[in-house]
Amino acid sequence: MACLQRQFPEHEVELIDPLDYQLGEAFKPHFAYVKSEVPEQLDTLAKKIASADGYIMVSPEYNHSMSPALAHLLNHFGSSLYSYKPSAIVTYSAGQWGGMRAALGMRTFLSELGCLPVSAMVHVPKAQEVFAEDGSPLEDVDGDRWHDYLSRAFLQLFWWAEATKKQRSAVDPHTMIRNFTRDPSQRNAP
Ligand SMILES: Cc1cc2nc3c(=O)[nH]c(=O)nc-3n(C[C@H](O)[C@H](O)[C@H](O)COP(=O)(O)O)c2cc1C
Incomplete structure (x- = not known):
């Protein structure tokens, strides 16, 4: 702020801090709670995430990014889960690209969480012409073609889920490779 005001004294600069606005509950991730005080719903979700063998991440495109609601939910849990x-x-999106730009960002996001995205992706352009409001496919949608399209990504996911499940039970990755739980600087180069 001081630098901006010095550089542009004739301009008005205002700091807007998201913490000053009640836009939702304060963020507190699962791992920040004392174990006995973790909210039940959050703990149930943590157990679901930990016990799953793979994930299908579904998101609309918001400003060329993934859904803030999905990112917010995923951010509540450490990557070890x-x-x-x-x-x-x-x-999916209302426009012609089907959320492709959000998907590219999601690859980075999900890689950081350690659940590596398979190469095939599913994009649904003009989602309002494919799905009814309740999520069911509209009548004139070609179900077989959509099934074929979805299958590629889902079969890749299935193959990797089976493979990594076998390898996780043969070698526990959390024993073989340290989890970083103390400080982000644990990742730093020497
Ligand atoms: C704040 C906001 C930003 C959006 N940004 C994009 C965008 O960048 N690209 C796009 O194709 N559609 C965009 N849309 C349209 C959404 O993808 C579309 O409305 C979608 O149906 C939203 O999903 P939802 O109804 O499940 O929340 C945006 C919509 C909103 C409300």
Whole structure:
């Protein structure tokens, strides 16, 4: 702020801090709670994430990015719960690209969580012409073609889920490779 005001004294600069606005509950991730005080719903979700063998991440495109609601939910859990498993990306949008730009960002996001995305992705352009409001496919939609399209990503996910499940039971990755749980600087180069 001081630098901006010095550089542009004739301009008005205002700091807007998201913490000053009640836009939702304060963020507190699962791993930040004392174990006995973790909210039940959050703990149930943590157990679901930990016990899954793979994930299908479904998101609309918002400003060329993934859904803030999905990112917010995923951010509540440490990467050790997601890692050494595959994920598949499914995006949709009202426009012609079907959430492709959000999907590219999701690849980075999911890689950081350790649930590596498979190469095939699903994009649904003009989602309002494919699905009814309740999520069921509209009548004139070619179900077989959609099934074929979806299958590629889902079969890749299935293959990787089976493979990583076998390898996780042969060699526990959390024993073989340290989880970083103390500080982000644990990842730093020497
Ligand atoms: C804030 C906002 C930003 C959006 N940004 C994009 C966008 O970048 N690209 C796009 O194709 N559609 C965009 N859309 C349209 C959404 O993808 C579309 O409305 C979608 O149906 C939203 O999914 P939902 O109804 O499940 O929330 C945006 C919609 C909103 C409300």
